Amino acid sequence: MQITLSHLIKEYATLRAVNDVSFQVSEGGIIALLGPNGAGKSSLVRMLVGLTEPDSGSIEVTYQGRTYPHLPEGTFGYLPEDRGLYQDRTLKQNLIYIGQLRGLDKKEIQQQLDHWLQRFELTERANEQLKQLSKGNQQKIQLIATLLHKPPMVILDEPFSGLDPVNQEHVLTVLKELKAAGVTILLSAHQMDLVERLADEFVLMNRGQVIAHGPIDAIHQQLADKQTIQFSFASPVEPAALSALPLAGLSAQADNTQFTAEVGLEQPLHELLAQVSQLGALQEFRRQRKPLHDLYLSAVRSSAATQEIRK
Numbered sequence: 001m002q003i004t005l006s007h008l009i010k011e012y013a014t015l016r017a018v019n020d021v022s023f024q025v026s027e028g029g030i031i032a033l034l035g036p037n038g039a040g041k042s043s044l045v046r047m048l049v050g051l052t053e054p055d056s057g058s059i060e061v062t063y064q065g066r067t068y069p070h071l072p073e074g075t076f077g078y079l080p081e082d083r084g085l086y087q088d089r090t091l092k093q094n095l096i097y098i099g100q101l102r103g104l105d106k107k108e109i110q111q112q113l114d115h116w117l118q119r120f121e122l123t124e125r126a127n128e129q130l131k132q133l134s135k136g137n138q139q140k141i142q143l144i145a146t147l148l149h150k151p152p153m154v155i156l157d158e159p160f161s162g163l164d165p166v167n168q169e170h171v172l173t174v175l176k177e178l179k180a181a182g183v184t185i186l187l188s189a190h191q192m193d194l195v196e197r198l199a200d201e202f203v204l205m206n207r208g209q210v211i212a213h214g215p216i217d218a219i220h221q222q223l224a225d226k227q228t229i230q231f232s233f234a235s236p237v238e239p240a241a242l243s244a245l246p247l248a249g250l251s252a253q254a255d256n257t258q259f260t261a262e263v264g265l266e267q268p269l270h271e272l273l274a275q276v277s278q279l280g281a282l283q284e285f286r287r288q289r290k291p292l293h294d295l296y297l298s299a300v301r302s303s304a305a306t307q308e309i310r311k
């Protein structure tokens with residue numbers, strides 16, 4: 001399955017919620033849509049699954065030799081932002097109903113149900129009403145409902161919301177397993193640390209626009225202005241000896257044997273390494289990347305000046 005979004009625009013009454021968004025989704029990868037509340041992530045996803053239509057631009061989904069204007073029915077599982085299962089029915093009843101809707105036969109439904117309830121440690125609770133479950137456990141049932149028919153693509157709008165850290169890790173593991181099985185995953189999330197460990201590609205949105213896109217290296221190139229380096233010597237080196245080097249914010253620790261500094265991205269690190277190693281017996285020299293969370297915050301803040309585009 002190949003998915004190409006080109007110059008997508010979606011407008012509501014007075015607001016352009018998606019403003020000229022273009023990117024491709026690679027088959028078999030995990031792509032994360034990131035952005036603050038109201039950035040346009042759900043609006044984008046709703047167009048992709050065919051719930052709404054773009055005002056302009058196009059979505060091209062190529063699947064088994066044919067091209068579609070959105071994901072074709074039956075090829076995807078969608079965990080929407082507004083979850084929709086029956087609170088008064090049991091977990092089992094809800095999931096059997098979803099399985100039937102997806103056209104699975106009785107045996108397949110039972111197999112999938114057994115597998116997923118066990119995988120999410122909910123087998124014992126199969127006959128409880130959904131409303132008796134905690135928010136996090138209900139979220140897991142919603143996720144099972146999304147995966148029941150083994151779709152080749154899954155779209156997950158905030159799959160980690162409402163989950164405690166243990167269950168977040170659990171879902172993360174399940175998503176990695178799905179990827180290993182060849183499933184393409186597009187998800188939106190606010191948990192940067194989890195997403196950084198999970199996704200192959202990132203689409204960072206703000207106010208309807210894409211402000212960075214690509215694998216983590218590309219995101220760093222697009223958003224980071226500096227990199228942090230750490231180095232240590234076998235014996236103390238006076239910080240003054242480092243003053244001629246192109247380092248900013250130098251700080252010394254451990255009796256002047258360990259140092260941390262910021263370096264411009266344009267600075268070739270091998271040259272710096274050669275210069276630093278002339279100052280003493282170098283034990284360690286490594287680049288420390290900013291976490292995605294920090295990149296995200298500074299990128300969103302710096303694009304905050306952009307006004308919402310109103311019709």
Ligand SMILES: Nc1ncnc2c1ncn2[C@@H]1O[C@H](COP(=O)(O)OP(=O)(O)OP(=O)(O)O)[C@@H](O)[C@H]1O
Nearest residue numbers: 012013015017035036037038039040041042043044
């Ligand atoms: N059906 C709608 N009618 C009018 N405005 C809408 C509609 N759906 C979304 N919006 C507006 O469009 C903008 C983008 O909303 P959207 O839900 O796509 O953002 P989001 O990135 O998914 O946000 P969140 O992280 O809070 O879920 C917001 O300003 C929202 O209020």
